[in-house]
Amino acid sequence: MDPDASKDHAGSQELAERVARLEAQVAWLLQRQQAPAAPTPARPTAPAAPRPAAPRKELSPVVWIAGIGAAIFLFGAIFFFRWAIQQGWVGAELRFILGLLAGGAISALAAKLILGDSRRLGVALLLAGLGTLQFTFRAGAMEYHFYAAPLGLAAAALVTLLAGGLAARSASGGALTVALASGLAAPLVFSQGGHHEVALAAYLAVLMAASLAVPYLSRTGASWHGTRWTALLGVWLLLLPACAEVQKADATSLALLLGLHLVLAGLWAWLPGREEKPGTPTALWLVASMLATSYAWLLWKRLGLAPETFALPVLAVAALNLALVQPLRARMESRRADWGLLALAAGHLALAVPVALAWRWVGPLWGTFALGLAWASLKAEEGDYAEEATALRWLAAALALLTTLRWAFHGLDGFLFHTRAMTPFLNPAFAEGALASAAWWLLTRRGGPLGLISFLALEVTANVTLAFEAARLVQHLQTPTALGWGPSRAASITMTLVWALSGAWQWMRSLGHRDEARRALMIAGYAWMGLASLKLIASDLDHADTPLRALAFLGVGGIGMAAAILANRKRTGEPS
Numbered sequence: 001m002d003p004d005a006s007k008d009h010a011g012s013q014e015l016a017e018r019v020a021r022l023e024a025q026v027a028w029l030l031q032r033q034q035a036p037a038a039p040t041p042a043r044p045t046a047p048a049a050p051r052p053a054a055p056r057k058e059l060s061p062v063v064w065i066a067g068i069g070a071a072i073f074l075f076g077a078i079f080f081f082r083w084a085i086q087q088g089w090v091g092a093e094l095r096f097i098l099g100l101l102a103g104g105a106i107s108a109l110a111a112k113l114i115l116g117d118s119r120r121l122g123v124a125l126l127l128a129g130l131g132t133l134q135f136t137f138r139a140g141a142m143e144y145h146f147y148a149a150p151l152g153l154a155a156a157a158l159v160t161l162l163a164g165g166l167a168a169r170s171a172s173g174g175a176l177t178v179a180l181a182s183g184l185a186a187p188l189v190f191s192q193g194g195h196h197e198v199a200l201a202a203y204l205a206v207l208m209a210a211s212l213a214v215p216y217l218s219r220t221g222a223s224w225h226g227t228r229w230t231a232l233l234g235v236w237l238l239l240l241p242a243c244a245e246v247q248k249a250d251a252t253s254l255a256l257l258l259g260l261h262l263v264l265a266g267l268w269a270w271l272p273g274r275e276e277k278p279g280t281p282t283a284l285w286l287v288a289s290m291l292a293t294s295y296a297w298l299l300w301k302r303l304g305l306a307p308e309t310f311a312l313p314v315l316a317v318a319a320l321n322l323a324l325v326q327p328l329r330a331r332m333e334s335r336r337a338d339w340g341l342l343a344l345a346a347g348h349l350a351l352a353v354p355v356a357l358a359w360r361w362v363g364p365l366w367g368t369f370a371l372g373l374a375w376a377s378l379k380a381e382e383g384d385y386a387e388e389a390t391a392l393r394w395l396a397a398a399l400a401l402l403t404t405l406r407w408a409f410h411g412l413d414g415f416l417f418h419t420r421a422m423t424p425f426l427n428p429a430f431a432e433g434a435l436a437s438a439a440w441w442l443l444t445r446r447g448g449p450l451g452l453i454s455f456l457a458l459e460v461t462a463n464v465t466l467a468f469e470a471a472r473l474v475q476h477l478q479t480p481t482a483l484g485w486g487p488s489r490a491a492s493i494t495m496t497l498v499w500a501l502s503g504a505w506q507w508m509r510s511l512g513h514r515d516e517a518r519r520a521l522m523i524a525g526y527a528w529m530g531l532a533s534l535k536l537i538a539s540d541l542d543h544a545d546t547p548l549r550a551l552a553f554l555g556v557g558g559i560g561m562a563a564a565i566l567a568n569r570k571r572t573g574e575p576s
């Protein structure tokens with residue numbers, strides 16, 4: 001064979017092998033590109049940095065200084081005009097014109113700032129401007145006698161209306177609060193005495209309706225808590241003396257206006273911010289409903305109607321609250337208001353029965369309201385309505401406190417002076433104590449500072465109520481002879497035994513807890529057992545005969561030993 005030919009054949013074979021290897025590599029690369037990529041192990045990422053909380057909007061020193069300066073300016077204007085009068089430097093006409101110019105200039109500057117970028121500073125100056133104008137209008141009517149007092153009130157109302165228009169245009173809750181304060185102060189500033197209760201109620205109704213248009217037209221106001229509470233509390237505080245002092249001839253007209261005010265209060269609670277959900281509406285409505293019921297009772301007495309028939313309007317308010325459940329559920333797009341409305345309806349239903357029987361059951365009424373609101377607060381919290389739950393809880397605590405205070409005076413008076421006249425466990429004092437205790441117990445379940453206060457109130461109310469009724473039962477079973485003022489010796493020892501039992505029971509309960517409740521129950525148990533022992537030695541044995549002394553010592557000592565034995569068995573795991 002030719003050596004050159006064999007050499008060419010070997011080269012071509014080597015070239016073909018190289019081409020084949022290249023084609024194989026290209027094919028492998030194409031397959032790898034088309035195949036799904038294998039998941040690569042994720043690199044450990046550092047935890048995301050916590051998002052900084054939005055800075056709280058705090059009042060700047062400029063606003064504080066402006067507010068303080070506005071208040072000082074008002075006092076300065078008052079002292080200056082008084083001094084100018086004493087010196088005779090300026091006449092009444094000039095003083096009046098200067099007051100109008102100063103008040104108008106300050107108000108105009110405040111409006112410019114509110115519509116600009118310095119809203120809070122403008123609100124502070126608006127207070128000074130409206131105050132100066134109102135003081136000037138009052139001076140022109142009451143001191144200078146340029147015009148009648150109703151005309152001055154009309155001028156103040158016109159200025160208030162303009163301030164409300166400014167609040168509507170700027171959507172400023174602070175400006176509306178200042179306007180409301182000016183409108184609420186006007187009747188007091190221009191008061192001349194006499195009976196004008198119907199006119200006052202009508203004026204307040206117009207003020208409420210006009211101010212309500214501001215958040216409605218500006219499509220905001222749901223978070224204007226200060227404004228809405230100012231409107232509600234300010235109006236109803238002014239209505240209180242009107243309902244208490246109205247003449248019988250005007251009581252019917254005032255009752256109709258009171259119903260109108262209840263409607264306006266409901267609108268203020270549920271309507272503001274057509275495109276927003278109003279804040280704390282249930283609390284506002286609860287306060288308005290309870291105040292309306294109380295004021296209606298004042299008018300009922302002024303009309304001379306039978307107290308028992310007052311159950312009819314109470315039932316009407318209960319029906320109103322039940323009727324509001326469905327529409328307000330649609331307004332809030334949730335069941336947020338259900339529990340408060342149901343608690344309020346139940347409270348009014350519970351009021352109707354005792355009112356029809358006797359008004360002395362007003363204490364149990366408050367206790368029923370407190371218990372219902374405490375229950376509603378727990379239900380609202382279970383439904384993640386924390387804002388409503390907090391408001392309901394504090395309202396329940398306030399009513400529970402009222403019930404407790406009434407029970408403290410009512411129950412102690414009945415125990416000391418009417419022990420045998422009241423049927424044990426079937427009297428208003430026991431109902432007040434039991435309902436207040438139940439409300440305090442529900443409030444303890446939330447914990448926190450209010451829970452601690454509720455626990456202390458529960459300890460006092462429940463233990464004293466139970467001891468009083470047990471002592472009343474013992475004295476009721478005794479012969480009426482030789483029973484003087486206050487509880488008998490046997491009744492007093494019964495109270496001691498009740499407190500000893502309560503202390504021992506709470507101490508034993510503390511052994512089964514491992515949290516903060518353990519310490520609270522243990523301290524309460526020691527306290528009541530110590531109080532029982534102290535009362536036994538210092539009071540019960542004074543002038544007691546031998547059988548009673550034996551009963552007292554045997555009872556208190558036996559309770560202590562039984563508690564220790566049961567606690568020891570529980571700790572060692574033996575069956576008790």
